[in-house]
Amino acid sequence: MDHIDPRARFIFSFALLFSATATWNPNILFVIFLIAIIWYSMGRLTWKETKVGWFMISILLFTMIVVNTIITGGGAGGVVPPGGQLVWPNGFELFGKHFTFGLTVERLWFAVSQLMRILSISLAFIMIPYTMDSRAYGATFSKLGLPDGLAYTMELSFRFIPTLARNFQVTLDAQRARGFELDGRKGNILHKIRRIAPLLIPVTMNAIVSSEDIANAMDLRGFGQSKRTWLHELIFHWWDWVLIVFSVIMLATVLVLAFRFNMRLFSVPQWWYGLFSK
Amino acid sequence: MEADTTVKKKIWAFGTKEVVYAAIGAALYAVLTWAFNVWQIPGAGNVGIRPAIVIPMFFGIAFGPIVGFITGFVGNILADMLSGYGFWIWWDLGNGLIGLIPGMFSALIYRYNETKSILLGEASVVLGSAVGMAVASLSELWVSGADMKTVIFANFIPAFLTNIVWGLVLLPILMIAYAAILKRSGR
Amino acid sequence: MSDPAALPLVVKDLSFRYHTRTTPAIRNINLSLESGQIMLLAGSSGCGKTTLMRCINGLIPHAYQGTMTGEVLIHGKSVKGMGLSEISKNVGTLLQDPERQILGTYVLNEVCFGLESMGMPRKEMLPIAHRTLERLHILHLKDKETFFTSGGEKQKVALAGVLAMEPNILLLDEPLASLDPASAHEALLAFRELADEGLSIMIVEHRVEDVLAIKPEKVVYMDDGEITYSGDTAGLLEAVDYSRIKLPADVIARRAKGKVHPVFLPTVPQLEPESQALVSFQDVRFQYKDDTPEVLHGINLEVRAGEVIAILGHNGSGKTTMVKHALGLLKPTSGKVLLEGVDSKKSTIATAAKTIGYVFQSPTQMLFAPTVREELAYGPQNLGFAKEQVEENVDWAIETVHLEEELPTPPLALSFGQQKRVSIASVLSMRSRVLMMDEPTAGQDYWNYQSFMDTILQTPGFDAIIFITHDLDLALIYANRVVVLYGGEIVADGHPQDVLLDDEKLKKWRLLPTSLLKLNQELWPKTGQYLRAEALSQFLT
Incomplete structure (x- = not known):
């Protein structure tokens, strides 16, 4: 990571940020998430260095995903249409009591999408202070x-x-x-x-x-x-250009797919429904 | 000795003095945010209990909109860096606005301990926090896909309220202290 | 005498008034400086030294507005027509506090700051930076973070940042203020070396005695905005008021002979050797974390009523860590600290404050209230005193420091000296039994700090007084006990006469013997005690 020019890194991080926030399409988000993981692993950060940051991000994710999306549902309201298939259509038994809980399969998948999106952004940006001089x-x-x-x-x-x-x-x-x-x-x-x-x-x-x-x-x-x-000397190497070109292509592709081919909307993959059908 | 109040303030100037105020303001905002983390209560999105929020407001009121904006914007980035929180551009922008808007009011303020000045300061705190936190909260519509109701009740209102509570109480205290040191400064 | 047009620096009939003031800060200043010369500019606070420097380095009129008459010529050229960047290539300025002067996070960045501003290409900067660091013998600091360098190093780093721009005139604003005696001496030798290389140097300093060690070619004394003496060193020693600036002790003693001096009587009670110790350190060891080195190595110390203790030690000797233990701000890793018999681990800081009142070095680190009255009430209110008691304490404290008329004033609007007294009063108002002060003289000129120390030591109400300092003279004038800290250990503890006896040991502890100490040692057979220079005059033959 030290060998990559900070300008190229900033451009890549922002391209990733805008790509991740341009769509809710599960396949695209998954690819972006993978790219973010690869990028993060290139930074070779240790757990010791970053654990505080991850702890804070976990709190944020917990509120956003568990509280807002899964429990109250408000966190998903802007994207997931109302209705849908209940996870526990007949309620469930816990400690000998009967509960009903309006969590839908769609909202649960949305939680996964949110996780991928926010984690991608976090992965790209949490490392800047640790890797930038x-x-x-x-x-x-x-x-x-x-x-x-x-x-x-x-x-x-x-x-x-x-x-x-x-x-x-x-x-x-x-x-x-x-x-x-x-x-x-x-x-x-x-x-x-x-x-x-x-x-x-x-x-x-x-x-x-x-x-x-x-x-x-x-x-x-x-x-x-x-x-x-x-x-401080900044030198552009060929790989910096490669990274910038890659960033531009990534963002352009996502934008074209999202807006040209209408792949920006939230959808639930069939296999996900499969997990919940008996 | 009275300060020279006849000189009209140039609130958009950005010379050496302003570079220093902006840099010091941002560093101070970051350090205080980090230091006051003792009071940090998780559970309201990106909202913490943060007395330090008064720093961008005050630097705006004292040194103009650009200094105010950088204090909030860069200061928030640095604070998130110090706690390893990542990077949340919309919240950084929102914090910047919290400093920028009081900065617009700074043109009207010459004596920092007068009631009129303090009321103007307080008004700028409310307006700045409203605009700043609205920008930051609305971003959540797009970034995390929450609905308007969640954005308003889970993000905007808690953030707005904590900011103005800290701001309204602490800004006048800082303004009065600043009026006292102004009597001694030269530049 | 060479042609005045070619001299590096000439100041002609210079006067200046700040636009916010009604009276001029300096009037009719005339001076000149040749290459390779060192000029000492002496004077007490507010004499106009700083304003004169600003006129030479261009901050006036570029950053400070006002009315200027007369001229400053640099190599025969008036600074009026020059921009700041042109002046800065000729005149380098070292400001008083290196912590504020240093702009780079790393040493190398600091050295290159001016070169970056000039727009110099990187390739040309590096050799200059290396050369400059080598010149000051600090090349090994090149990649260090500036924040983590020591006091003496910090100043050299700041100086390197100035010298990198290759000025031929150097202005030094109280360069010794933040240094311990050994570092100050090293710094002065470095300045002499630079002058010998051809720089013209102007040192603004009230520690005149120290600067005389490097034999300045010219000495100028300023008082109330005007030059009242200009000439050589010998003349200065006779011409100026010896209570205003710090002259060598033998000169003061000789000149004071036959004159009447106010009697100084400290007011702490009689020493009670059998009483319960107010503060007691029992084999105190301390390390911040398990994996960091130990900072205090078994400190044993008891403080009793009647003692005036000077804690001496170089920067980094562990003084501050020790003090924090006495206040309960830090708890020992092993061993015990007892305050009036109570273990600091079992009491709160607020209770500790009833035993020890601590005055921090800089008053601006603690003053906050909208009025002096509220400032003084803060401590006793926190300690839970009743309302009437608080008021009574506040009144007593403010009378003690003679600032009654400032009760409704905001402390932040006061002068530095007044702030210092308010900060003492805000500790007095808690009516602690022991008064402890960190570098009580820091930031004050010689005259102010003498009268300040006299006042404090004659203030009734304390059972014991402790002060931390690296000023040897302060210890020998005011203390009846001296504790020397070196490398986290107490290496000496006893009467000043016994502790300060051995020059070799003092040097090892980075405390340099002063002229006052030497004179006292000479006259010891006659005096039988250590005295200030004025008092020694009666023993001179």
Whole structure:
């Protein structure tokens, strides 16, 4: 992954994002999902690095799919037409009680489609922070056409994240030494929100005051006076072109299939019904 | 000593100062989001309990729409990166709008501790959150295929409400603090 | 004398007023600098040093507006017609706080920042960056993340970023402020080396004594926006008010002879060796995580009523970690910390605050309230004091720091010195038994910090005072006990007279002997105690 130009990676990731969100067709989604898995495995990320991210994504998927789609059904309402074949047409027995549950086979398949779609997007984007060198952002955005100031902003942000995190820790310590406690004891919601002020204000105002010096430091070294060059070197290899061409073809194919051949709509494959017929 | 209030603000300027405010704002938004994750309650889509949301609002009010937008947009991307959350372009855009709209109001504000300024700030918080979260929530119609009812009740309303509750309470506090440091700044 | 037109830097009749102010910040400044010369620009806070630097490096008028008269000439050319990028190729500026100056995430990026701004092709940048890093002997830091470099390294990295643009004039704004004595000395030697290579250097600094070690060719003293002395070092030592800037101790003692000085009497109670320890460390060891190295290696320390303790140690010696244990912010991995006999593992931080009040280094890290009154009430309210008690404490605390008239003012609108006093008062108001201060003099000039320390030590209400510092003089003037931390261990603990005796040991602990220490050692047979320079004058023959 380190050998692929960040510009090509961004283009591919966005092509994948738009492809995955252009259709609910099960076959196309499945192919996109496969491509995403291959792409992710090329990143060679370890479980240890990414487990937090996956944990967060699982929570999101759980709410979206289990709660909204399977249990309440609202999550599928925009795509799956009402009606359909019930999974348990006669209800089911659990702990000696009889339950009825309006889950349809269609909605269950929709949950699978959603899973493929969201996972594809997650697979493409979760790896960016782990595989992208923070020094490359400025050069990348600049070469993608952004003006120097905007392109540089993200790099400068990266520089100050650890500094601000440390400042936050110091302020937290300072206020705890004055009796501030993280776990609120009493008070209504307004009171609880206001309790954040002793942390929020020093950190924010300090950051603003520092900004004057930072801007001076930049002006004093000629920032914005002429067209910027970048220490970070971006080299396009043949494989980057291959990736871009592939991205374009993938997106074009999906769009043509979806809109030209009407393959963007949700449908349930026959074998899926087969699983639920007795 | 009073600040010079006769100079008309150029809210669309983007010079060195604005680059720094935007970068610092985004980094701050990301760090605070991450730091306040203690309060993160899963269960409402992409909505967390996030006091940090006031940062893009405040940076917008203080430094204009571009700084506000970048603070929200880039800050949200960085925050998601820090927690390994992935990348959700529509929610990032929504956060950007939460900073951009107060930024449009910044042209009208010169003294940050006046009642009038604070009311304008509060109005911008409500408007910004409404537009920003509407854009982000509506994307779910398309991305996850939810219906309008779910989008409104499961995505928009919780996100909108938490944002304005934090914003309405914390923005005036920051504006008053900012008025105090303005008296000392030079540039 | 060479032709003035060819001199690297000439300032002629320069005055400047900020557009937000009614009075000029600097008036009628005249000075010049030759290549290879170092100029020390001394003066206390607010004397106009910073404004003068901004006029030379172009921030005035490019970033700060106002009215300027007179001229700044760089190699005979007026800066008025130059853009910031042209000036920056001639004048390099090192700002006071390297943490704010450093813009690159990695060292190499930092060094190349200016070159990138100039639009230099990458191929040309790399050799320049290498050369610059080598020149400062920090090539080994090339691929390090700037955030994780030490204080001294950070400053060299920031300097490399400035030097890469190959300026021939270098402006240094209080370059010693954030450094421990050993790093400060190294930095100064590096500046001398650069001057010997032909750079013209202007050092703005109130630690005059330290800068004199590298023998600046010219010295300028500014007071209230004007130059009141300009000449050589020897003249300066006689001309300026010795309570304003830090001169060598023997000079102060000699000049103070025969003059009357206010008597200084610390107000902590009599030492009670048999009393219960207020704070007690019992074989405290600590590591952040199982797989990270141990930071504290068996600390034993007891603090009793009547003690004024200076904790000395270089950056990274474990001072901060130790302090956090005393506050209950960190709990020992093994061993115990007792506060008035109670194990810190069994008490909350809020209870710990009743024993120890801690003043953090920078007041801006803690001030938040809309008024000073609310700021002072925050601590006692958190500790659950009754309303009347809170008010009583607030009134007492504000009187103690003499800021009664500022009670309704927002703390953030005060000057740095006032903020520092408010931050102390906001700790005083909790009426903790022990006052602990981290680098109490940081960010203040010599005169301010002397009077600040005098005030605090004469403030009634504490059973003991602890301060953390790397300023040896502070320890020997104010403390009755000195604890030296080195590499996570207490390597010395006792009376200042005993601990600070051995120069070789001090050097090993990265604490450099000062002129005040030397003078005190010389006069020891007559004094029998360590004193400040003014007080030593009566023992001079």
